[in-house]
Amino acid sequence: MAQMTAIKVRGKRSAKPQEKWTSGKKRRKNIAIGAPSFPTFAALVDSTALNRPDQRKRRRRHICLSTLEQLPTEILQDIFDYSANIELAFTSRTLWAQLRSQHVYMRLTTRILSRVLGYEDKERASSTDLAAATRLLGCKFMTWKLFRSWLEEQRPGVYRNTDQFLTAWSDLRPSMDLVPPIKLLRGPWTSERLSFLRIFSRAIENLLELSPPHYEVALSGFAEAVTEGSPNAVGMLLSMGLAPTTEMVRHAVIDSGCDKDIVIAILSHRNCEGHVGDVSTTNVDLLDPALWSWAEKVRRDGNEKGEWLTRLLRSKFAEIAAVPDAEL
Structure with a gap:
């Protein structure tokens, strides 16, 4: 039998101290204290392979442009203008990038709004033109x-103030059926939003008849206006046909601190015929126990709003019921 060459296998006893880091006790200690584990050779090989230039090539997505998207920007803008189709700009990012400019917006506004302008009081624009105009005004x-x-x-x-812009808009004779965009019927009630809404609110007397969905949004916007303490927004929404209710008065008084201007605007709302109290008689309970209890409570606490609200409720009830205030 041939003599085999002896191979020396290093063990714990003959190994040098610096070579004993993988010993059983220290390995268990490292694991116990949460020491980081060293990567295996296979992991190092895989990591090296992933870091190769040929392995890090990005998969680039090839986008095929349609014939319309490949047209020059000037031609696209003309198509957008003549079609007056707002949705065209939102069909792809390529078209949106080429159609977003101040000049294009101005041309499109003229094209679409011109179809709902120049009407007399009894003339009505088509529902398609009205919907397109409202869609345009609602764009971001x-x-x-x-x-x-x-x-x-x-x-x-x-132009120095909103009244002059309102006069200019009225001179263009817009259709009386034009509904303001939904974004103007809800908060936050900034000065810009109030000015923009004022342009359209003057011509609307019954928003519910024009568009029930817009009326529902306006009710939510009304609650926001009361919470934010914006009597101008409250007045404009009421002028568009929102009917005051007992819940509105409760929200203004009990939930929102009883802003005097807002409460007066709600209780003194005039309907389209110009009669005071017709709407309030139907929808607002001036003898509502919750309102009177709140007024009495804050009056006892020394808040002058309690006495003020009591006098106002008595005055409005006497006005509606034709009863002298002294008898209440």
């Missing part, structure tokens, strides 16, 4: 600043 790019610029282009002049 249609801001109060852009709309003012468009009005100044249609009616050149010096």
Whole structure:
């Protein structure tokens, strides 16, 4: 039998101290204290392979543009203008990138709004044109600043306040059936939103008849206006046909601190015939126990709003019921 060469196998006894880091006791100790484990050779090989230049190539997505998207920007903008189709810009990111500009917005606004302008009181625009105009006004790019610029282009002049913009819009004779966009019927009630809504609220007397969905949004916007303490928003929404209710008064008084201007605006609302109290008689209970209890409680606490509300409720009830205030 051939003599085999002896191979020396290192063990714990003959190993040097620095080579004993993998010993059983220290390995258990490292695991116990949460020491980081060393990567295996297979993991190092895999990591090296992943870091190779040929393995790190990105898979680039090849986007095939349609014939329309490949047209020059100028031609696309003309198509967008003549079609007056707002949805065209939202069909792809490529089209949106080529159609988003102040110049395009102004041309599109003229194209779409011109179809709902120039009407007399009894004339009505088509439902398609009205829907397109409302859709345009509701777009994100249609801001109060852009709309003012468009009005100044249609009616050149010096504009210093919202009343002058309102006069310019009225001179264009918009259709009485034009509904304001939903974004203007809800908060937050900033000064720009109030100015923008004022342009359209003047011509609307019955929002519920024009568009029940818009009326529902306006009710939510009304509650936000009361919470934010915006009597201007409350007045404009009421002028558009929102009917005051007992719940509205409770929200203004009990939940929102009884802002005097807002409470007076609700209780003194005039309907489209101009009669005071007709709407309040139907929908607002001036003898509501919750309102009177709140007024009495805060009056005892020394808050003058309690006495003020009591006098106001008595005055409004006497006005409606034709009863002298002294008898209440």
